[in-house]
Amino acid sequence: MRIFHSYRQDADEELMRRVSRNDTKAFEELYTRYAGRMQGFFIRMLGYDIAKAEDFTQELFLKVYESRSAYEEGRTFSSWAFSMAYNLCKNEYRHRDVVEIHEQELNYNSDATEEPAFEKVYDQAVFENQLSISLSKLPADQLAAFTLRYNEELSVQEIARVLDCPEGTVKSRLHYALRSLSQSLSIYNPI
Amino acid sequence: MNKLEESKDVKRILSTSKALYDKDKTGNAPRSFNSLMQQIDQRGQSSPRVGISPWWLVAACLIGLLIGWNFPFEDVPKSEKLAVNDTVYITEKHTDTIYQQVQVAVKTLERKERREAVSARQMEAQTITPPVLRNEMSLPDLKNIRPATSGRSLAQENFPIHLLVSL
Numbered sequence: 001m002r003i004f005h006s007y008r009q010d011a012d013e014e015l016m017r018r019v020s021r022n023d024t025k026a027f028e029e030l031y032t033r034y035a036g037r038m039q040g041f042f043i044r045m046l047g048y049d050i051a052k053a054e055d056f057t058q059e060l061f062l063k064v065y066e067s068r069s070a071y072e073e074g075r076t077f078s079s080w081a082f083s084m085a086y087n088l089c090k091n092e093y094r095h096r097d098v099v100e101i102h103e104q105e106l107n108y109n110s111d112a113t114e115e116p117a118f119e120k121v122y123d124q125a126v127f128e129n130q131l132s133i134s135l136s137k138l139p140a141d142q143l144a145a146f147t148l149r150y151n152e153e154l155s156v157q158e159i160a161r162v163l164d165c166p167e168g169t170v171k172s173r174l175h176y177a178l179r180s181l182s183q184s185l186s187i188y189n190p191i
Numbered sequence: 192m193n194k195l196e197e198s199k200d201v202k203r204i205l206s207t208s209k210a211l212y213d214k215d216k217t218g219n220a221p222r223s224f225n226s227l228m229q230q231i232d233q234r235g236q237s238s239p240r241v242g243i244s245p246w247w248l249v250a251a252c253l254i255g256l257l258i259g260w261n262f263p264f265e266d267v268p269k270s271e272k273l274a275v276n277d278t279v280y281i282t283e284k285h286t287d288t289i290y291q292q293v294q295v296a297v298k299t300l301e302r303k304e305r306r307e308a309v310s311a312r313q314m315e316a317q318t319i320t321p322p323v324l325r326n327e328m329s330l331p332d333l334k335n336i337r338p339a340t341s342g343r344s345l346a347q348e349n350f351p352i353h354l355l356v357s358l
Contacts, residue, residue, distance in 0.1 A: 031224050040216035050219050057221050065231055131207055150205050151212040175192045182200050
């Protein structure tokens with residue numbers, strides 16, 4: 001029996017098993033591993049609202065702790081946590097004010113109609129800004145699939161489990177997202 | 192999709208989005224673990240869970256069993272019942288009088304009348320006896336019979352009462 005047990009080498013699933021036995025240290029280790037990732041996901045999914053992303057991260061880990069006994073053994077912790085995070089985002093989309101969305105859309109439209117200056121076309125900062133805007137304009141399911149695949153580097157199979165849809169649907173969402181982004185950012189590409 | 196991923200412009204998009212994502216993650220550190228635990232404690236205090244002990248459940252079941260065991264559901268004797276629900280059917284049978292003509296052979300009856308000499312006092316004693324007199328008094332007065340509102344005579348309506356009195 002190890003008295004001073006180090007959790008750093010344990011797998012996520014093993015840590016979660018310990019959390020279900022009210023092991024606070026294991027929960028802290030999980031928080032250290034995933035809080036940053038989850039917050040990044042929330043920042044992306046909630047339109048770069050940092051304060052809201054922080055609140056959602058706390059809320060997510062509260063839910064993880066409260067439903068620790070409901071964790072199914074054998075399921076990947078990352079896909080379980082990301083599916084909970086995605087559900088939180090979906091709830092947020094449902095409750096979001098319609099007027100606010102309309103205003104945002106108007107702002108994006110005004111940005112999109114703005115013709116970038118010639119010298120700024122190849123500027124990386126402008127490109128990043130426009131990419132952020134284009135990402136925000138993507139539908140929620142496409143944005144989630146894109147973020148999980150290309151930023152969180154999850155497999156298509158894992159994404160299908162997170163988004164609760166078939167793998168084919170994930171692939172088509174990724175395809176539409178990539179095509180939409182490349183079309184909206186085509187003017188910034190070097191000839 | 193693989194072709195799309197390998198194209199130059201999409202590669203640039205993917206690499207830039209990854210860089211942005213990492214920048215967002217590192218630039219905005221999450222809140223400390225202690226603040227999360229404080230929130231968990233606060234939530235636990237504000238909404239304490241109602242835990243029902245299995246022993247309480249067993250005790251409740253036993254009490255219910257005892258109450259049910261002593262409660263007389265079907266074994267109540269009939270004499271202790273407060274009310275008995277019976278259905279009473281009232282039927283009236285009415286038969287018309289049927290007359291039939293019967294031919295009877297006419298015979299002349301010869302009757303020998305024998306008269307005995309009885310004193311007046313003896314005769315009175317035989318005919319007017321107290322029970323006979325009582326019956327006479329209790330019977331309805333046939334002279335005053337008149338139809339009642341129900342269609343029956345008063346004598347008919349009072350028949351049970353007279354019967355009781357005569358007894």
